[in-house]
Amino acid sequence: MLGLILVTLAGVIAIAWIATGPLRARKRRQALSAITFPAPWRAILKRRVAAYGRLPDHLQQELRRKILIFLGEKQFIGCNGFVITDEVRLTIAAQACLLLLNRQTDFYPDLRQILVYPNAFYVERSEKDAAGVVWERHALLAGESWSQGQVLLSWHDIEEDCAHPHDGYNVILHEFAHQLDQEDGQIDGAPALPSKERYQRWSRIMQQEYDALCTAAARGDATLFDYYGATEPAEFFAVITEVFFTRANDFSQQHHALYQELAAYYRLDPAVWN
Template sequence: MEAAIVCAALAFAVLVAWFVPRWRLNRVLARPLTDVQLGVIERNVAQYRGMPRELRAQLQRLVKQFLHRKTFVGCAGLEVTEEMRVTIAAQACLLLLNRPTRVYPGLHAVLVYPGAFLVPRRQQDEAGVVTETRQDLLGESWGDGRVVLSWEHVRRAGLPPEGTHNVVLHEFAHQLDSESGSNNGAPFLGSPERYRSWSETLSRDFALLRRDAYWGQRDVLDPYGATNPAEFFAVATESFFEQPHELAGRHPDLYAEFEAYYRVDPRAWLPAPAPVPAHHDVVYGQWR
């Protein structure tokens, strides 16, 4: 009898643990975003303005899930505002459209600094000598369920002097990359055929970017993507969403791989850029 009671109690506890969070999430999803929240998305997510109604509704639903499940923490005295929360959530959720998703299940907290932040680093040379340094960063994706961002650079994404850099897209691309089990530039793709095609295309374009970076030649892809395959994936994700026309023109096979993976075509949301005069010197900044 006692065993039956214990089993029933455990079953009830499991049911409550499953049902209550789901009930709370459904309540959140049933409520529309406020006019203030929608205004933030309209203002700070350029891609949203050109989306069809169905994709806008998808993004709004994803934003509500993100805001409900993730904790935002202000650092270095920063007070996190609703504009910060909604802007970060909306930009991060651009990467999840048209795909089944649990909205970054491994992510628990977003740490937001007012501006660039210092991170300690340990470097060991070939002789085994360890050097302690501090690196100035705009964002970082950690494997313990945290993403760190500079609000100054989140807010200025897509605006001069950042241009097409987007720290949120960059760091959340790393989050997607890690869902396959490691950060190696190959997120979960679903089939061996997709991995073969992905590897061939990205390896080739990664090698081309490394060559261009070595010789100081400019490309639509930021030279920081030449650091390693994981950074190449993150940098290419930025270009896919921020410069889709330029990426498709310069790297058509790479664009096709990202279009298949992300299941959207951002060229439909953003106007094609005006032709650049031959004498105009375009300068692409380096991601730090």
């Protein structure tokens, strides 16, 4: 009898723990966001994250609060001898949280760890050719987003992006866009949207622009977007997210309908930031 009571009690406690999860998460995040943001951390943001200095004051404040929550919930791991410092954590967290501004968010709920390598790193790839033969190969990458709860990044490439913030490339934005894309359970270039009508509009505009990029890539025509975005719709979403935050004026002028679609999703208009 005692054993049955203990098992029943354990079940009740487990159910209560699960049921109160959102409340506990909200309280934890409120506590984290109330922490005073250290002055040296602000200096890192100004030095490393060009977008931070262009944000209106209220978005700077919101970004700092989101960074505190992100740092309190995600684990950073140095790989191949790389040492994680405040500069590394702040540089990555700030740009990851840039994608979350102005929106209700669960802070990349599937993400647990950010693995940082000193340089580009190799990962194993399995590919099947037209004959059905599976080939194993090593791919050299600057970043990768995994559905198992990890984002992998090269610090060397991050530093290059920080040194050239308006060239249309940003590995952090790219990989965290993939994390947003997969929040609805699919990595297909369409993140979670609020209505059927929004999905229909998103699909129509994205398909038009994706097809145009594929055509430009096949012809070798000049384009604002990197040809890598023509690989598949998921990569297209990640590539245009990079350009949205790093070359907003060019994006808005050359691909206005697409820009407006991203602006509606992110609830931001980087083209108006000073």
